[in-house]
Amino acid sequence: MKTRLLVGSVAAVLAFSGSNALADKANDTLNVAFTKELESVDSYFNSAREGVIFQRSVWDGLLYLNQETGEYEGNLATSWQWVDDTTLELKLREGVKFHNGEEFDADDVVYTVNFVAKPENGVVVQRNVNWMKEAVKVDKYTVRIITNGPFPAAFEYLAGPVSIYPNEYYAEAGPAGMALKPVGTGPYQVESVEPGKHFVLKRYEGYHDSPKGAASIGTVDIRTIPDVNTQLAELFSGGLDFIWGVPADQAEKIAAMGRFTVANESTMRIGYLELDAAGRSGDHPITKAKVRQAIAHAIDRQAIVDSLLKGKSKVVHSACFPTQFGCEQDVTTYDYDPEKAKALLAEAGYPDGFSVDFYAYRDRPYAEAMLSYLAKVGIQANLKYLQYSALRDMRFKGETSMSFQTWGSYSVNDASAITSQFFKHGAEDFARDDEVLAWLNAADTSVDPAVRKENYSEALKKIADQAYWVPLFSYNSNYVFTQDAEFTPTPDEVVRFFQVSWKQ
């Protein structure tokens, strides 16, 4: 077939010309590609998915979320409990050593927490750290974290983005030094960093008895290759062993070739239509609930999932990712029903439809598919395809009446990371519903899980009834890797290199 010929010839050209860093099982090196250029490998100073992946391999958190059981386990801490609503006391693990030989104890936790919690130190993703007020040392292996008000999702953050840095080294090197020569306690230590381009990780032989488990593969060699087609060509020529985020169509073709393992796993990212119910962008048809419900009925989300996203993607009905704590599933659903959509439009006073600007920043094919469905019921949507930052600015100013958005919740498995982000009258809230705000405030600040669940449920039900959002689908990611390697992806979209192993 012609296709195979082209693929073959591209591969051949690369094989002869490429700088093949002898990748494979034989020399115990896993060659990996990052799509985005990482601005800094210091995990507090980047906001990219690649940064999270790097962080999980090099550093440890106090807790660890077991992906199979969904339970929190102790990593750098061994036990923990709330002393009161805003004080968490943790016992730390003894005998842990950083990659540079520094001993881990309460001073490291206190230093790290106090450093990142200070807004003037400029941690990029403030929501990851601004719930912490400070940390206080009780004794060498006991520490207390004081929060700014009750914060029930604390464990989620302690197991996720909050990683512990060595106090002596960080005080001396600072974020700039950490970005060039990172030191942590994680299963991999960093051998070399070429900022934004090339990172080499080596297995840390002195890794403590962590629930993460020790690394199996000796070397992980990471290069930045922004283009998917280039990544694929390198994969075919043997220059890469492991890539992810491969689009569904390509993943299908690669699976059919039979030379690589293709694994698919859902991610916590969901896509949704943000509708300006509050009329922030002026007076337009979308402020009417019937029109918003018509839009929800007009789009065949199942067909988009089946033909475009594929894999483990699912249609979502609630304004959050289904596994997140508090994500009520028993909400009003809107089936694909163009006739009903037309009827609703007619009831709202638009029997001939209307014209509206439709903003999007990624996944143009999905946006185009939705345009076509909207056109079928008479809604003439004009696609305005912008860069993420440009569209975000417009949304912050409330200038968009309808936009196709996605949100990955930073892999935080709690509805506060998405519903509360968007419905608490902030710059990105286009519903401005006081009732929803009250419920969310109650849910976010209570430490009683039952109260939280109840209030999230009320809020999400109203959001669905009013169709403030049209939740569309959850995303998935395709992982493609050499058949020599063994790896099971997890739904939080974090590639844990220490869980990749060679097949025996």
Add this chain to the structure above:
Amino acid sequence: MPGSIRASGWGEAMARTIETVAEEIRSPSPGAMLRRRIFGHYGLVFGIAVLTIIVLIALFAPLLTSHDPYTQDLMARMKPPFWMAGHDPDHLLGTDHLGRDYLARLLYGARISLAIGAVAALISGLIGTAMGVAAGYFGGKVDLVVTFLINVRLAMPVVLVALAVVAILGGSLEVVIVVLGLLLWDRFAVVMRSSVMQVRDLEYVNAAKAIGCSVPRIVLSEIMPNVLNNLIVVATLEMAHAILLEAALSFLGLGVQPPTPSWGLMISEGKQMMLFEPWLIAIPGVALFILVLAINLLGDGLRDVTAPENRG
């Protein structure tokens, strides 16, 4: 022949004169000469023929395919074209990533390319010609100002400026046409300025001035007809240029917005599947190549045919 060598001087001269006269009598009219030059120029013939075909395709697109270029069918995505296994006879050139008929999109896309090429060349032609003629005819301070404007314009990289403007205003067919029209006038101005300078002091222009013709009349009926051929050549070049720039902008996602069928956009949308479905970019790519080649050959041929040294 031995006979002719031996022929006397008088006879030879006589024969030559007769031949010359006969030649003059036989010599065709200027119109016929032009026709002969046109049809003798294969590049020009090819250019005209292909361009005519593409224009006809664009005009009669709805008659050539029963498919609508906007109708999507998510169940029938990326069906291969007719020469590949597994094709659908209903879709001669296959379907794109949303299951839209590729042939229909290609045919309707010709309209976009031609419209952008023609209108952008027209806008820039009007601006550039006005400036160039004014500078060439009046000279002096007018010339200084126009030359300065041309220099300013030449100092700006077209693609970057177009990208920036479209990024700010948002991409749409109208915006792209206007932006390209406002950016591509420099060559018109340069060429018209120098051509007008060449003819402005010729006798017939001075004669027109002497009998008191108005400036518009001198420019329009004495100067313009004599520089028109240069204008046409530049216009074709700029038309091809505009078509390529539109394709580039659309490829970068800043030109014509989907779902409008545009060849540049089709290439952009097919790019992701380049490794596995190369025909997705090959088909619009070839179409774009042929159109631009035809326009360039047409311009080149027009220059050859109308250039004074080839008038025989």
